[in-house]
Amino acid sequence: DAEITQSPRHKITETGRQVTLACHQTWNHNNMFWYRQDLGHGLRLIHYSYGVQDTNKGEVSDGYSVSRSNTEDLPLTLESAASSQTSVYFCASSANTGTSGGKQFFGPGTRLTVL
Amino acid sequence: SQQGEEDPQALSIQEGENATMNCSYKTSINNLQWYRQNSGRGLVHLILIRSNEREKHSGRLRVTLDTSKKSSSLLITASRAADTASYFCATSGGYQKVTFGIGTKLQVIP
Numbered sequence: 001d002a003e004i005t006q007s008p009r010h011k012i013t014e015t016g017r018q019v020t021l022a023c024h025q026t027w028n029h030n031n032m033f034w035y036r037q038d039l040g041h042g043l044r045l046i047h048y049s050y051g052v053q054d055t056n057k058g059e060v061s062d063g064y065s066v067s068r069s070n071t072e073d074l075p076l077t078l079e080s081a082a083s084s085q086t087s088v089y090f091c092a093s094s095a096n097t098g099t100s101g102g103k104q105f106f107g108p109g110t111r112l113t114v115l
Numbered sequence: 116s117q118q119g120e121e122d123p124q125a126l127s128i129q130e131g132e133n134a135t136m137n138c139s140y141k142t143s144i145n146n147l148q149w150y151r152q153n154s155g156r157g158l159v160h161l162i163l164i165r166s167n168e169r170e171k172h173s174g175r176l177r178v179t180l181d182t183s184k185k186s187s188s189l190l191i192t193a194s195r196a197a198d199t200a201s202y203f204c205a206t207s208g209g210y211q212k213v214t215f216g217i218g219t220k221l222q223v224i225p
Contacts, residue, residue: 040217042215042217045212048212090157090158100208103160107157
C-alpha cells in the first residue's frame with residue numbers, strides 16, 4: 001500500500017545545530033508540504049513543492065529550507081536550530097488536481113525539541 | 116495567518132449525541148475540506164466540498180457550505196467514543212496548497 005513516512009519520529013537537538021527531517025511518499029504525488037503544529041496555532045505551512053526542482057515558501061519559512069530532487073522525497077532542513085522551532089512537524093502529499101488543493105495524505109509527524 | 120477558524124475550540128458530548136463544528140473563513144475558496152487528527156497522529160482527510168456544492172454526506176458525517184456567509188459546518192451524528200479527536204477545516208482558493216484552521220477538540224464521553 002502507498003504511504004508517507006517521516007523520520008526520525010522524535011529528535012532532540014541543541015540550539016545552533018543543523019537538523020534535517022526526512023519525508024518519503026510512495027503515492028507518486030507531485031505535491032508535497034511541510035507543516036508545523038503548535039498549540040493555539042493549528043497547522044502552519046513551512047514550505048511546499050509542486051514537483052521535482054520546485055520549492056516555495058509558506059507562511060513560516062524563516063530558518064527552514066527544502067529541496068526536491070525526486071518525486072518521493074522532500075527533506076526539511078533547519079539551518080541553525082532555535083528553541084522557537086521546537087514543534088511537531090508534519091509532511092503531507094497530494095495529487096495535482098488542477099487549480100484547487102486536493103485531499104492531502106499526512107505522515108505520522110516528527111516531534112522536534114531544541115534545547 | 117489562518118484562513119479558517121473553527122468554533123467551538125472544544126466540545127464535550129455524550130456518546131450517541133450529535134456533534135456540530137463550525138468553520139468560518141475570510142476569502143473566496145474553490146473547496147473546503149475537513150480533517151480529523153487523533154492524539155499523537157497525523158491528520159486524516161474526511162470530506163471535501165466544492166464551492167458550488169451546499170451539502171455533502173459521508174457515512175455519519177454531514178458537511179454544509181454557505182459561501183455567502185463564508186462558513187461551513189461538520190455534523191457527526193450518533194457520536195462514538197472513537198470520534199474523540201481534533202477536527203480541522205482547510206480551505207483552498209485556487210492553488211494546490213490549503214490553509215488549515217486551529218481546530219476543534221471533540222471529546223465523546225462513553
